[in-house]
Amino acid sequence: MPLNPFEAIVIGSGATGGVAAMTLAEAGLRVLVVEAGPNRSIAEAFGREPGNSVKRAEGLLSGRHRRQARHPGYWKQNPDLYADERQYPYSTPDDQPFLWTQGRQVGGRSLTWGGITLRLSDYEFQGADQDGYGQNWPITHADLDPHYSALEQLFEVRGGRDGLEQLPDGRTAPAIPFMPEEERFRELLTKERGIPFIHSRGFEAHQRSETSLWPRSSSNGSSLQRALATGRVEILSNSMAERLDMDPAGERASAVVVVNRSTGERQRLECNLVVVCASTIATLRFLLQSERQAISGGFNDPSGLLGKGVMDHVSCCRFFSVASETGRGAAQQSDPSSTLSGAGSFFLPFGNAPEVCAGRPFLRGYGIWGAINRFDPPWWLKRNPDRRLGFLIGHGEVLSDIRNQVCLSERCDPLNVPMPHISCRWRANENAMVRDMQDTIEDCINVAGGVTTSLADQLNLPLVKPLVGKALAAQEDAPPPGYYIHEVGGAAMGASEEHSVVDRWNRLWRCPNVLVVDGACWPSSGWQSPTLTMMAITRRACQAAVTPGSD
Structure with a gap:
């Protein structure tokens, strides 16, 4: 060529x-x-x-x-x-x-x-105007809106139109329905806490065809x-x-x-x-x-x-179980669209809206991604086959800090090109945000009648439990940057x-x-x-x- x-x-x-x-x-x-x-x-x-x-x-x-x-x-x-x-x-x-x-x-x-497609809002593009930290982007949501729209239509992104300032609506195809357990979760959180609970936006699970x-x-x-x-x-x-x-x-x-x-x-x-x-x-x-x-x-x-x-995004994760509303069978066998995916899941989009962030001991905000009854193992592998598994994962904004950086190492890769040296750690703002995420997630699970659990404790597989228990997603603290x-x-x-x-x-x-x-x-x-x-x-x-x- x-x-x-x-x-x-x-x-x-x-x-x-x-x-x-x-x-x-x-x-x-x-x-x-x-x-x-x-x-x-x-x-x-x-x-x-x-x-x-x-x-x-x-x-x-x-x-x-x-x-x-x-x-x-x-x-x-x-x-x-x-x-x-x-x-x-x-x-x-x-x-x-x-x-x-x-x-x-x-x-x-x-x-x-994973195929999640969320737009940024002007609370992110112009974040420095809200709290004085760092630099604004030199563009706004309006600058990207036609490009967001063209790509969402090209990719046939699915999601709802929710009218949220902190998460602008896209040009999406209809959302994938909630699972019955997710719908119950939404009802309880909306009633008891007034928390916005929306369909995730993104790609549905891929089904290979000719x-x-x-x-x-x-x-x-x-x-x-x-x-x-x-x-x-x-x-x-x-x-x-x-x-x-x-x-x-x-x-x-x-x-x-x-x-x-x-x-x-x-x-x-x-x-x-x-x-x-x-x-x-x-x-x-x-x-x-x-x-x-x-x-x-x-x-x-x-x-x-x-x-x-x-x-990167600072994160934490909690697994939980709720009573099944759909029996013991795997819904994914009869309805492939119910498989966990970018569109087959939900969000609690707290975001960076000033009314949400006011009074918190940290700058900027976070959202929580979750799903219930979209990744269950077969019922006969579960310790309690009459309960469904769910997770909530917080993704939080990390502040730009010049101490978090990439430079060239004195060591080279096998092609004799200097390899990257990455210096990055969570700092006080991120640690405070994670503590708030953890409290919010625990409260949501309790309000919805869920039971916080580890993934390992849900399985009747003793040999697998040590491996799953060591996974970073199962740890109490935030995984390291890059995760x-x-x-x-x-x-x-x-x-x-x-x-x-x-x-x-x-x-x-x-x-x-x-x-x-x-x-x-x-x-x-x-x-x-x-x-x-x-x-x-x-x-x-x-x-x-x-x-x-x-x-």
């Missing part, structure tokens, strides 16, 4: 990479998508049992998945969708663990994404597929983007240097536009490696903030080059033909699941890049 006739290079092929390729190709550009991992077939991507379980055992014993195995998704998906940590290493301070989940294949982490092989929540089954259909997109897989090459004046990127993962050969790929969406940590490593402090002739970051202000795979920040967008890394159109201030559109560009984290907003930002930035006079 000739590799130099392309007008744009997109780095990464996941949720944002797929949207970038689709948007640019549909505008008429010839696009090369660079992906560090392989281009797997459907059979290779999803595997089957018992083969997936064998590979999990091998991944743990070999050290390939020592950290990533701590995420629940690892135990229900093909472990090949989780990167080999020996090939993609990173480091952290001994007292600051960070769980970086990496999806190194065409489709990236969109192949393991016309829908890949999940629509994956770029392979949606945006990237549509991009490839234009005939103007090629994918270069098994090639990691190492750094930018700049023009002699150091004001524009002239090429991307990529490393072939099989041979170690480096290649210079020329283009007019570079869109960086490799996922937050990988994007920061690429930018740090391209900045002039790391390489002679690199781009200039006048803010000095590149890599600083990394965030919920919502990391953002480090190359924040803003209104001036003194206080941000990219401008309001996601362009590097001193290198405007490079767009940073994934989570790295976020100046604050919000509490909502971030992927839909990342994709909306990508669509907006790419459209502007190919539209004359859009600045």
Whole structure:
């Protein structure tokens, strides 16, 4: 394949990479998508049992998945969708663990994404106006609204229209009905506490068919597929983007240097536009490696903030049980739409509304995601087959702090590229928020007549109990940063080059033909699941890049 006739290079092929390729190709550009991992077939991507379980055992014993195995998704998906940590290493301070989940294949982490699609509100975009902390975003909900809407319709997102200022409504298909136990939970919380209780918004559980092989929540089954259909997109897989090459004046990127993962050969790929969406940590490593402090002739970051202000969502989880309203049988067997999914679940969207946050001993807010009777094991495996299992998970906004950062390690990966060093920890505000989350969750369970329990105690499987009991989701305290795979920040967008890394159109201030559109560009984290907003930002930035006079 000739590799130099392309007008744009997109780095990464996941949720944002797929949207970038689709948007640019549909505008008429010839696009090369660079992906560090392989281009797997459907059979290779999803595997089957018992083969997936064998590979999990091998991944743990070999050290390939020592950290990533701590995420629940690892135990229900093909472990090949989780990167080999020996090939993609990173480091952290001994007292600051960070769980970086990496999806190194065409489709990236969109192949393991839970599919929740929530919009951010102006309480997040303009959060500094509310409490004086940090920086506002240089955009508002109105700037992203047409892009949110276009993507929701493309993806056939499902959800309700709830009229909440803290969670703007989307252009969604009808919501998936609540399970009877969820409906009862809603009635009690609404009556006793007046808590908003809404249908989650997102993708329904994927049902494979001849016309829908890949999940629509994956770029392979949606945006990237549509991009490839234009005939103007090629994918270069098994090639990691190492750094930018700049023009002699150091004001524009002239090429991307990529490393072939099989041979170690480096290649210079020329283009007019570079869109960086490799996922937050990988994007920061690429930018740090391209900045002039790391390489002679690199781009200039006048803010000095590149890599600083990394965030995730701080979280806590509680499992509980309620009396069954539907007998002992598994509802999912007769109704696949009742399976736990981005749309098949519910939210308690407290958010950042001032009336909600007033009087709390912390800044910003959180929401609680939950479900009941959507993931029950067979009744004969349950200690009490007449009760249904549920969970509540709090996701809270983390404050941007320059001490939470990514820098380049002195150690290199197997391709001789400096690996990222991640320093990130929960601080006083996050710890206070988690305590409030825990109290709120316990109160909700009690009001609804539930019984707080551990997942392990619900199963008649003594050999499994020690493994489940050690899972981070089952612990009392908040899991470490990275656990919920919502990391953002480090190359924040803003209104001036003194206080941000990219401008309001996601362009590097001193290198405007490079767009940073994934989570790295976020100046604050919000509490909502971030992927839909990342994709909306990508669509907006790419459209502007190919539209004359859009600045």
